[in-house]
Amino acid sequence: RANRLLRLLRVLHATAPELEAVLQQQGAGLEAISPANEISVCRHVVLRCQEMLEELPTTLEQDQQLLEDSALSERLRLAVLYRHGVKGMLREAIERHSAVIEYAEAKQLAAEETPR
Numbered sequence: 349r350a351n352r353l354l355r356l357l358r359v360l361h362a363t364a365p366e367l368e369a370v371l372q373q374q375g376a377g378l379e380a381i382s383p384a385n386e387i388s389v390c391r392h393v394v395l396r397c398q399e400m401l402e403e404l405p406t407t408l409e410q411d412q413q414l415l416e417d418s419a420l421s422e423r424l425r426l427a428v429l430y431r432h433g434v435k436g437m438l439r440e441a442i443e444r445h446s447a448v449i450e451y452a453e454a455k456q457l458a459a460e461e462t463p464r
Contacts, residue, residue, distance in 0.1 A: 354389065354393075357389045357392055357393070358380070358381050358385055358386070358389050361385050361388040361389050361392065362381050362385055363384075363385070366381045366382055366385055369381075383452045383455055383456045383459075384456065386448065386452050387449055387452045387453060387456070390445040390446070390448045390449045390452070391445075391449060393441060393445045394441075394442050394445045394446055394449070397438045397439075397441045397442045397445075398442060400438055401435060401438050401439070401442075404431060404434075404435065406431070407435075408432065408435045408436070408439070411428050411431055411432040411435065412432070414428050415428055415429065415432065
């Protein structure tokens, strides 16, 4: 599912010339359309994950404190564990996509600085 979502985001963030190239290749270039497109897609993912984290009622640390409470009911413990897991996945997605942004921007900058 995540790969299909990233492919869709790549198309949504593509410029007209990038879309033209993808259509000529019959979608073969959807793994990565261009460095600029990949940066835009990753920024979108990071922003949305940050928004989702902010929408949750507690922080990861607060969930950890709740889980340490032995008086927590089993039902509430399971709910907190689920929420804790979601937050962990969102943080991991933010870290991974931020790393891709950093790498792609550095690669793009190096390409711009290379004499032709």
